[in-house]
Amino acid sequence: MRSVLGDRKTIILLLAPALLFYTAIKVVPIFWSLGLTFFEGNVLRGFTPAGFANFTRLIGDSNFWESLTFSFRYAAVATVLQVSAGYLLALLYVFALKRSSVIVRTICFFPVILPTVAVAQLFKRLFAINPQPGPVNALIEFFGGQSIDWLGDATTAFWVFMIMDVWKSMGFFAVLLFAGLVDxxxxxxxxxxxxxxxxxxxxxxxxxxxxxxxxxAAVVFAINSTFKVFDSVIALTNGGPGNDTTPLTLYMFRTTFTYNEYGYGSTLALALTVVAFLITILVFRSSRRDITASGGAKK
Amino acid sequence: MSRTSRFMRSRLAPAVAGAAALALIVTACGPAGGDSDDSTGGDADGGATEFSFLTITENPQISEELTRLSEGACADANAALPLTIESIPQAEVNNRVPLLASQDALPVMFISPTTESKVGGDMYESGKLLDLEATFDELGIMENVLPAAAETVKTIYGSMVSVPFQYNIEGFWYNKEVFAANGIEVPTTWADFKEAAATLDAAGLQPLTAAGTQGWTITRYLSSYLARSQGVDALQNVVAGDAGFADPEYLEAIQEVASLGEAGYFGEGLTSRDSDTMTSQFFAGNVGMMYNGSWTLSSVYDEGQNPLGPDAFGFFPFPEVEGGSGSIADYPANTGTVTALSADLYNDKVGDWLVCISENYGSSLMENQGAISGFAQNTEVETPELVSDIVGQMEGATGAVIWFEAPFGARFGDAAGTNAGPLLDGGISPEDYASLLDEAIAADG
Incomplete structure (x- = not known):
């Protein structure tokens, strides 16, 4: 085995199919999309060169800034809540439940494997106001309050997103952090x-x-998934009311496939990539600083 | 083991492994079927080998009726070219159909994006849509299409791009018992309408219902109000650049409609309400009035959806606006979602299907679903009273009002629809709504 894996040609041959596959479905479309940022048009109409017009438009596009702000807000709050909830659960597993934590771990992990759309439908019903008030509104009415149109208002819809996200993902982060704690x-x-x-x-x-x-690592995972949130938004509010819960991903999708503006859609995709890249660098740099700091303290 | 065979093994093993892996990937990435022509449903000459229909999940009316015809009057056409139906959510039409068109993978008949199917739109200009007027003339079946329906298609899209499977007028459905119990006459003016709503509200009933998740159920109020106050060309004047939504007379329409929401006439949870909830609220007798189209007739005559029975409900046109230049006899009319045919896949067998549909669809739809299509009823069908009443209103229509989003682009449709709910629940002011619309028109170009 060592002689086979030590052979450079073998390595190349074994890696080539995967690399080709990866290049074909990942790298080529990325560069293709990058190229499209300098064009305007779509697959039916054809493409015409647009120079830097898409980038100029991006800077002056209030919808872009609004959706970017929403994405940031969503990622920041959801990351804090997801990781905190996961960490508290992990602490519970390790220090309170100890060896009997298996059942609780399984129950808490269950929402992770549910399809996002199904979870969104579940929460839609939970927070529904009509045709009949959902359990949450029924409870409010039971205590003498008035039903709330949770998904009809940007602020309340945002917190429904947060509750849903935390419920769905805390089991995953709990398992991840549990592995770190038992070490x-x-x-x-x-x-x-x-x-x-x-x-x-x-x-x-x-x-x-x-x-x-x-x-x-959990923070990086959380930021990565929440900054790219898409399916749960589509299923729960479709970006509404108005565009109040539209993240950058949804705005990019609509621009490209609903308004058929492939060039500008690609520019939005590029902006999303750059922002995600910057966040990743920021997180890794801060983590390196922390490790150095703890190393210094040991000395 | 000899040195040669060891050499062969050491050289060959990775090469074979690599080749096998590559073959696996190529196979996995290849098309599912053996013949790539299958994906377009094309025969050797490029024509259709099946009567494939891509429709929307939300409206099963056409697919149900075509299935019925394929088993009855159109069995011969179906034997030669079998009907196959695929449904997608309406929200996906704008994304999927242009992509299919760009890949030459359109089915024979499909729901096409409204904006893109108009003359000047990408779908139309790509030449993928069959010219139905020329085709119907060639097949000698134009006489089976109601002239008013054909005219409506051409007025809205600029060309006969859509099969008139539906022919609808729109207005208010109302609960006769609720009106009678509260002493309300069918309103003919906007002031009467608001008074009727106020009376119902005072009686503890919900006067109106709409679906915030389906913006058109609200934006139709705007186009109808504008047609009554400014005439049927109100929206065309905006297209021509002669008017804008921030103009006082246009803003008035938005303010008037917003005032209905401000008064709480649409009940709780409007913004997150969907169209199924809207109609079920109405048919349950909890609501006085609902703006909707004549296509609602099929629900009115469906016992499962309408437990109160068809006699409990009536239909009246959008009321006149006092001092306005429009007429109450001008009806918002449409022929349903754009149902286009692929120019590339058209052949004689598709033509046979079209002949059969044109001869039988109108009668079959009326008989089985109590709905009105843009095809003539070639077989005598007993028509219920309510249907006759609506057909009478259709025949008496003096002008066609186009719907709010029809003359504009996709960004306008999105801005108008997604902000319609917030307009009624106070999430956005009429002035801001007007600005959004004007900005969207500018962005659509």
């Missing part, structure tokens, strides 16, 4: 306890610093 040597925690660290102090000064790498 912390038991002796370290025991010695901290002997030194008098308990409860919040133990979590703050021992658990969080020691699980920081996996915590950062």
């Amino acid at each position: 912390i040597p038991e002796e370290l925690i025991e010695s901290a306890r002997i030194d008098g660290a308990n409860g919040l102090r133990l979590v703050r000064h021992m658990i969080i610093p020691l699980s920081l790498p996996v915590l950062l």
